[in-house]
Amino acid sequence: MRLLPSILVGMFLVPLVAAAAPAAEPARPNILFIFTDDHAAHALSCYGSKVNRTPHLDRLAAEGVRFTNSFVTNSICSPSRATLLTGQYSHKNGVPVFNTFDGSRDHVAKQLRAAGYHTGMIGKWHLGSEPTGFDRWIVLPGQGAYWSPTFLVPGGKLTIEGHCTEITGDLGIEFLKTRPADKPFFLMLHHKAPHRGWEPDERNQAKFRDATFPEPETLFDDYATRPAALPENEQTIARDLTNHDLKRTPPAGLSQQESRRWLREKPMEAEVDGKTLTGPELVRWKYRRFMQDYLACVQGVDDSVGRVLDHLDASGLAANTIVIYTTDNGWYMGDLGLYDKRFMYEPGLRTPLLARGPGIKAGIAPEQFVANIDLAPTFLDLAGVPIPASMQGRSLAPLLRGDAPADWRTSVYYRYYHDPGHHNTRAHVGVRTATHKLIHYWKKDAWELFDLVADPHEQRNLLFGDAAARSPEVAKVFADMRAELDRLRALYEDDDLYADPATWPRGGVDGDGAERTALGVKTVAGAIALSK
Ligand SMILES: [Ca+2]
DSSP states (O other): OTTSOGGGHHHHHHHHHTTTOSSOOOOOOEEEEEEESSOOGGGSGGGTOSSOOOHHHHHHHHHSEEOSSEEOSSOSHHHHHHHHHHSOOHHHHTOSSSOOOOTTSOOHHHHHHHTTOEEEEEEEOOSSSOOOSOSEEEEESTTOOSBSOEEEETTEEEEOOSBHHHHHHHHHHHHHHHSOTTSOEEEEEEOOTTSTTOOOOHHHHHHHTTOOOOOOTTTTOOOTTOTTTTTTOSOBHHHHOOTTTTTOOOOTTOOHHHHHHHHHSOOSSEEETTEEEOHHHHHHHHHHHHHHHHHHHHHHHHHHHHHHHHHHHHHTOGGGEEEEEEESSOOOSSGGGBOSOOSOSHHHHBOOEEEESTTOOSSBOOOSOEEGGGHHHHHHHHTTOOOOTTOOSOOOHHHHHTOOOTTOOOEEEEEEOOOSSGGGOOOEEEEEESSEEEEEETTTTEEEEEETTTOTTOOOOTTOSOGGGOOHHHHHHHHHHHHHHHHHHHHTTOOOTTSSGGGSOOOOSOOOOTTSOEEEEOOHHHHHHTOO
């Protein structure tokens, strides 16, 4: 059954039966995949956000499917993007950390292109190598810039003036306007926002300038019972946001070099409205300051999604276009005292995942466990293209139709490698089920076990303290979860390939395209013309 384009079977049957009819060829659906960078699920109102409203993304949820248990398999940018393309875990796709993706590998865009789709890649790529498998591509070098960004195209590099989020949406619309009309399209529209740097457009910056937000219950998490990795992490709101992150202005009289150094510093006191803030007061101010810009960037994304959806409606494309929205990893909005992603705790592990379009049931919220390994198989299945056995995920098409396959997975496997790496986040591997989570910090051989029903914020590690004093119930859950972790490790053929940093593949992802031919400043239309 895996090879059948199941969602389209019904559509294909009609012309087969009525073979004599002249317009027999059914239109395969277009696929518009909108991908953002670091968008917390709890920063969408359709996921119950307490801090912002996202009306356009909510529209996708209302008109389609909102997955309530969508997870990533390695919560950082480049690994997630390699998984998106290949449908594979990091140990299979060769991108465990921020290393170059081998563009000669097979992946979903190549498959769709070979099957007759017009394929496009616009925006943040962050895989080091040139995109392959796309008829048209225009990508940011590395992380890219929020303002007047440089883009790489097949023949060189160019600049577009303005704000990156608005430009990315405009490039997507221009791609749609200029695509060949005789083919279905597959467009990957990848925003840079709301990634760190958090430089919103002026309109949304003004909207959030004085905003205040409810604080997460765990903003002042003391990490009691979880000594293995959290106390030494460097992604805390309290200690690790820099003057640059907080958009503070360097003191007068500093040289350029001194200013740069000052902006990299992590302030432990700050003068705000004539008052010197320290301790919890300073943490609260940092949280608020970071959230203002982060959520303003999210709002820019929501605006852009709205404009793209409006274009689909106005152009008549909506009827035969599947729109899917997700992000590359979860995100902490002060939860557990953190910003950033990486850790397998719920805010880092979870992602929003929305889908709308022909054949997709409206207004449902499946609870099945889905993961980013499932996206590539889903795109292929929706397009009626066989799913290669090398892909480790499973097509979500049945769930999109509202079906509930009895053999769906009930646990998800996770592995984070980047240690040593940014933010001093320790390497870990783990498993999540409907009720529990087990995390193993393998370099320390330290374990954490959480009862997610009784303790949804993961505050009480059930394995903390003397093993001999452990209750039989906890010992049993620990044994069961270890067995499940081992089962998944075997299922996904994870043989510890990249457990040792010495084995990480070479090559980076953050080049600036300096070696490429400069094509100058272009309009959006001029840039899309150069994308092939
Ligand atoms: Ca990311």
